[in-house]
Amino acid sequence: MSDTALRGPVRIVGTGLIGTSIGLALARLGVVVELVDGDPDNALMAERIGAGSRLVQLEPQLVVVAVPPDHVGTVIAEQLEQTDAVVTDAASVKGKPLADAKALTEAAGRASDLSRYVGSHPMAGSERNGPLAGRADLFEGATWAITPHETSDPAAVELVRRLAEACGARTVELSVPDHDLAVARVSHLPQLMSSLAAGTLVDAPTEHLELSGQGVRDVTRIAASDPGMWTQIVAANSPALSGLLEQIRDELDRLLIALSKEQPGSQSSDDEVTAVLRRGVSGAVRVPGKHGSPHIELVPVLVTIPDRPGQLARLFADAAASGANVEDLRIDHSPGRPVGEVELAVKPASVEQLVDVLTERGWSVHR
Amino acid sequence: MSDTALRGPVRIVGTGLIGTSIGLALARLGVVVELVDGDPDNALMAERIGAGSRLVQLEPQLVVVAVPPDHVGTVIAEQLEQTDAVVTDAASVKGKPLADAKALTEAAGRASDLSRYVGSHPMAGSERNGPLAGRADLFEGATWAITPHETSDPAAVELVRRLAEACGARTVELSVPDHDLAVARVSHLPQLMSSLAAGTLVDAPTEHLELSGQGVRDVTRIAASDPGMWTQIVAANSPALSGLLEQIRDELDRLLIALSKEQPGSQSSDDEVTAVLRRGVSGAVRVPGKHGSPHIELVPVLVTIPDRPGQLARLFADAAASGANVEDLRIDHSPGRPVGEVELAVKPASVEQLVDVLTERGWSVHR
Numbered sequence: 001m002s003d004t005a006l007r008g009p010v011r012i013v014g015t016g017l018i019g020t021s022i023g024l025a026l027a028r029l030g031v032v033v034e035l036v037d038g039d040p041d042n043a044l045m046a047e048r049i050g051a052g053s054r055l056v057q058l059e060p061q062l063v064v065v066a067v068p069p070d071h072v073g074t075v076i077a078e079q080l081e082q083t084d085a086v087v088t089d090a091a092s093v094k095g096k097p098l099a100d101a102k103a104l105t106e107a108a109g110r111a112s113d114l115s116r117y118v119g120s121h122p123m124a125g126s127e128r129n130g131p132l133a134g135r136a137d138l139f140e141g142a143t144w145a146i147t148p149h150e151t152s153d154p155a156a157v158e159l160v161r162r163l164a165e166a167c168g169a170r171t172v173e174l175s176v177p178d179h180d181l182a183v184a185r186v187s188h189l190p191q192l193m194s195s196l197a198a199g200t201l202v203d204a205p206t207e208h209l210e211l212s213g214q215g216v217r218d219v220t221r222i223a224a225s226d227p228g229m230w231t232q233i234v235a236a237n238s239p240a241l242s243g244l245l246e247q248i249r250d251e252l253d254r255l256l257i258a259l260s261k262e263q264p265g266s267q268s269s270d271d272e273v274t275a276v277l278r279r280g281v282s283g284a285v286r287v288p289g290k291h292g293s294p295h296i297e298l299v300p301v302l303v304t305i306p307d308r309p310g311q312l313a314r315l316f317a318d319a320a321a322s323g324a325n326v327e328d329l330r331i332d333h334s335p336g337r338p339v340g341e342v343e344l345a346v347k348p349a350s351v352e353q354l355v356d357v358l359t360e361r362g363w364s365v366h367r
Numbered sequence: 368m369s370d371t372a373l374r375g376p377v378r379i380v381g382t383g384l385i386g387t388s389i390g391l392a393l394a395r396l397g398v399v400v401e402l403v404d405g406d407p408d409n410a411l412m413a414e415r416i417g418a419g420s421r422l423v424q425l426e427p428q429l430v431v432v433a434v435p436p437d438h439v440g441t442v443i444a445e446q447l448e449q450t451d452a453v454v455t456d457a458a459s460v461k462g463k464p465l466a467d468a469k470a471l472t473e474a475a476g477r478a479s480d481l482s483r484y485v486g487s488h489p490m491a492g493s494e495r496n497g498p499l500a501g502r503a504d505l506f507e508g509a510t511w512a513i514t515p516h517e518t519s520d521p522a523a524v525e526l527v528r529r530l531a532e533a534c535g536a537r538t539v540e541l542s543v544p545d546h547d548l549a550v551a552r553v554s555h556l557p558q559l560m561s562s563l564a565a566g567t568l569v570d571a572p573t574e575h576l577e578l579s580g581q582g583v584r585d586v587t588r589i590a591a592s593d594p595g596m597w598t599q600i601v602a603a604n605s606p607a608l609s610g611l612l613e614q615i616r617d618e619l620d621r622l623l624i625a626l627s628k629e630q631p632g633s634q635s636s637d638d639e640v641t642a643v644l645r646r647g648v649s650g651a652v653r654v655p656g657k658h659g660s661p662h663i664e665l666v667p668v669l670v671t672i673p674d675r676p677g678q679l680a681r682l683f684a685d686a687a688a689s690g691a692n693v694e695d696l697r698i699d700h701s702p703g704r705p706v707g708e709v710e711l712a713v714k715p716a717s718v719e720q721l722v723d724v725l726t727e728r729g730w731s732v733h734r
Contacts, residue, residue, distance in 0.1 A: 123578060135733055137671060143578060172577055182575035190564050190586040192622070195647025196615050197560040200552055202650045208549035210539055211490060211510060212654050215589045219557040222582045223651035227644035234640050238626040245626070248563050249619045255559070256612055259605040273601050277594035280562025283569045284590035287579050304504065312696075313687035316680035326679055328698055366502055 004158040006166055008032040011060035011085070013075055015046035018090045018122065019066030020134030023051030025167040028136050032056060038067075046131040062159055065089035069232035073100020080105060080113040086156040087117045088163065092183060093236040094119040094147045094176045118160045119147040119176060121183070122169060129226075137168065144169035147179045177240075184240035186287075191222055191230060192245070198223035214330075251276060289328070298327050298345040301354055304364040305340050315342065315363065322357035324350035371525040373533055375399040378427035378452070380442055382413035385457045385489065386433030387501030390418030392534040395503050399423060405434075413498040429526055432456035436599035440467020447472060447480040453523040454484045455530065459550060460603040461486040461514045461543045485527045486514040486543060488550075489536060496593075504535065511536035514546045544607075551607035553654075558589055558597060559612070565590035581697075618643060656695070665694050665712040668721055671731040672707050682709065682730065689724035691717035 008031040012019045015037040023033045023046060033052025037043035043054050063079045065072055065087065072091045079087045080101070091097050098119060105113045124142040144164035148157045157173075164171045174182065198220040201209065234241060258272035289298065305311045319326055328345035346354055351367070358365045375398040379386045382404040390400045390413060400419025404410035410421050430446045432439055432454065439458045446454045447468070458464050465486060472480045491509040511531035515524045524540075531538045541549065565587040568576065601608060625639035656665070672678045686693055695712035713721055718734070725732045 123580060133733075137731065140671075145578060172574065174574065178572075178575070179578075182571070182578045185567055185571050185575055186579045186583045189567060190583045192643070193560050193564040194582075194586050194651075195644050196618055197557050198648070198650035198654070199618065199643065199646035200556060200611050200614060200650065201653050202646055204549070204552050204653070205545075207539065207541065208545070208552055209653055209655055211512060211546075211549045212553045213490060215561075216553045216557045217654055217656070218585045218588050219561050220647075220651045220654055221585050223647035225644075225648075227641050227648060230644050231637050231641045234626070234644075235637055242623060242626045244567050245619060245623055247567060249616065249623065251563055251566065252612060252616045252619065256609060256616065259601070259609045259612070270598050270602055274594050274598045276559070276566065277562050277592075277597050277601075279566035279569055280587075280590035281565070281592075281594060283565030283567065284561075284587045286568050286571070286576055287565070287584055287587055288576055289584070304507075310687040312693055313680070313683035316683045320677040320680035329679075329696070331695055364504065366500075 004155050004162060006031065006159060006162040007061055009034055009056050009058050009060045010052075010163070011036060011056070011063045011079075011083070012052065013037070013063065013065050013079065014067035015042045015051065015131045015134075016066060016068075017129050017131070017133045017138075019064065020046040020049070020051045020131040021124075021136065021138035022064055022066065022090070022122075022163075022167060024049070024134055024136035025139065026163075027052055029166055031166070032058065034060060042131050046134065049131065049134065051131070051134060059083060060085040062163060063087045064163070065091075068229070069093065069096075069236050072097040074104065076101040076117055077104035077108070077113075080116055081108065081110060085116070086153075086159045088120045088160045090120060090122055091236070092121055092187070092233055093180055094121065094145075095180045095239070096236040098149055098176055114149070115151045115153045116156055117149070118152045118156045119149070119179075120160050120164065121145040121147065121179065122164065122167070124169075139164070139167040139169040142169050144171050145179055145182075146171050146173050147176045148173070149176055180237055180240045184237055184244055188234060188237055188241050189244045189248075191225065192234070192241070193248075194220055194223040299348050299351045299367070301344045301346060301351060301358075302366040303342050303344065303358060304366075305342055312342070315358075318358055318361045318363065319344060319354060321361075322350070322354045324354040371522050371529060373398065373526060373529040374428060376401055376423050376425050376427045377419075377530070378403060378423070378430045378446075378450075379419065380404070380430065380432050380446065381434035382409045382418065382498045382501075383433060383435075384496050384498070384500045384505075386431065387413040387416070387418045387498040388491075388503065388505035389431055389433065389457070389489075389530075389534060391416070391501055391503035392506065393530075394419055396533055398533070399425065401427060409498050413501065416498065416501065418498070418501060426450060427452045429530060430454045431530070432458075435596070436460065436463075436603050439464040441471065443468040443484055444471035444475070444480075447483055448475065448477060452483070453520075453526045455487045455527045457487060457489055458603070459488055459554070459600055460547055461488065461512075462547045462606070463603040465516055465543055481516070482518045482520045483523055484516070485519045485523045486516070486546075487527050487531065488512040488514065488546065489531065489534070491536075506531070506534040506536040509536050511538050512546055512549075513538050513540050514543045515540070516543055547604055547607045551604055551611055555601060555604055555608050556611045556615075558592065559601070559608070560615070561587055561590040666715050666718045666734070668711045668713060668718060668725075669733040670709050670711065670725060671733075672709055679709070682725075685725055685728045685730065686711060686721060689717070689721045691721040 011034040013036045034056035035043045035052045063085045065075045122144045258269040261269045324346045326344050330343045378401040380403045401423035402410045402419040430452045432442045489511045625636040628636045691713045693711050697710045
């Protein structure tokens with residue numbers, strides 16, 4: 001395995017969104033891709049859209065396991081036994097598949113097989129699922145975590161890196177426990193907090209919900225995600241998540257005690273509340289924005305726009321005419337507002353020119 | 368007080384963002400506005416940008432108290448005593464100002480003054496503060512809650528409604544406890560959940576944060592809000608908030624117990640996790656989107672765009688050419704991605720045409 005060029009064939013087990021997208025990306029490069037799925041219709045659909053072929057006679061160089069979280073460990077162990085290929089998976093939690101695969105290979109008296117396994121986690125997705133949602137460019141520029149374990153063969157690690165690069169992704173190497181703690185922090189905990197916050201709205205009278213603004217919309221957006229999939233993810237990452245949830249629970253308890261003591265001007269209670277809020281600010285500013293840098297300062301420019309077709313086109317044409325690159329944008333539409341407000345985020349150097357040009361062209365602009 | 372036309376003068380106490388914006392909206396209509404602020408520089412700045420005058424000889428018809436949360440009750444009581452005007456305030460919590468004003472008027476032997484007080488809460492804001500951030504159209508189309516109490520004079524309630532309408536807002540009448548529970552649900556609890564989630568990122572290694580996606584950015588965005596202001600809001604609304612926080616704490620406890628029992632295939636633990644996630648879905652879909660309706664179905668259309676100036680202009684011009692009105696949009700930029708993905712949300716009837724036109728014009732479109 002000293003030759004680590006990705007030549008294929010690559011066998012993809014599980015032709016959902018992720019598996020099919022990997023197939024499309026590789027097929028585009030001329031790599032032979034074999035498609036396997038427990039549901040023959042899925043594999044057929046993936047084949048029809050050009051993600052590979054259901055019948056490949058050659059032994060695979062690499063197997064990518066892209067099945068639902070609960071089955072990943074079992075399928076990894078099966079593929080290690082059935083082939084001599086390097087095996088990776090695409091699951092969003094890495095500890096449990098490794099532990100499952102390890103237990104199964106050991107039980108089969110084939111512990112050394114595990115050196116051919118390297119976990120990985122392409123960090124891209126879509127609100128849609130299934131092979132027809134697959135896209136060759138799904139991983140273009142995305143982060144793809146690679147998580148070698150203690151006995152992973154370095155050549156196998158390199159081959160998985162080649163796979164990620166072939167799909168256009170940027171790789172980050174992390175240990176398995178580090179990866180799982182990281183995704184617990186930046187993905188699984190936010191998901192649960194969003195679900196818990198949204199859950200308090202279930203019994204709210206409709207007139208209460210009329211007071212909703214952009215904040216609650218942002219916080220509860222991901223609460224609408226698929227509960228079946230997320231139950232499996234949460235279950236698989238329960239050790240890392242539990243630690244963080246305990247931390248939250250302890251802070252909540254301190255908050256509740258502080259609030260129960262709340263009296264006009266009670267300094268000690270306020271201090272506790274302020275501490276939670278300040279900690280939140282310190283954490284929020286660390287979340288990377290565009291281009292992975294937490295330190296690109298962007299300036300928001302607010303523009304009021306009438307709610308009719310063509311207004312955004314006019315706005316962006318005018319913004320482009322100013323020479324400013326719009327780095328981020330957001331529409332704020334309070335319930336019932338006949339006008340919308342668009343927030344354009346641009347680099348500090350572009351602000352003045354942007355504001356001047358937009359104002360000159362009749363937009364109502366606020367900084 | 369049977370004549371409820373808003374004729375002025377209107378005295379505004381507190382010339383920050385909210386007070387100044389009300390002044391600008393009223394002055395635009397020709398209403399005489401008196402500006403009062405403990406900080407003479409603030410009142411001067413508000414006057415200079417046209418929000419009213421610091422010296423008005425006539426007795427006010429209406430006083431608007433727009434001072435920081437901690438001082439609202441005191442200033443309401445002062446204004447009730449110093450004038451015969453209707454008094455309202457703009458604080459985001461209504462129970463505490465009412466209780467404070469009630470206690471103060473009763474202590475002064477002037478309990479009947481309270482019939483001239485009607486609470487209100489204009490639901491608009493900005494990330495900027497101070498008089499210079501003021502805008503005449505800040506409340507255009509926004510929701511403005513009006514919260515009469517048991518002894519509020521109906522004519523006073525009507526006058527406050529006229530104020531809100533003069534500022535261009537849509538009014539919603541709620542009892543004081545109902546209002547405070549509503550904002551606890553749709554504003555204050557989401558704020559604390561965002562702060563708590565963001566707080567867990569403070570100690571995270573930078574490489575963990577590199578795995579951040581759009582979800583954590585959305586959930587933690589409002590955690591960056593001003594801790595000083597929010598401490599006052601949380602303290603003022605502690606009774607309503609405590610009930611919701613206890614509900615979250617109990618759900619967290621059940622989650623932690625479920626996760627500690629988590630074993631491969633443990634159905635009972637999974638059921639608990641699924642219940643929390645499902646409840647989140649039910650709550651999330653109730654949050655109103657555009658136009659206050661939770662039931663306008665919008666379809667997301669994803670478009671890949673190169674990250675250079677002018678691309679958004681081209682995209683929106685092409686979208687407008689299709690005749691589709693873009694109801695909402697979002698840019699998803701994973702760290703390090705050289706391309707961005709724009710999600711355009713349109714009504715179902717516009718989808719096909721939009722996709723056809725964009726595809727025809729060379730965009731990479733995904734549904």
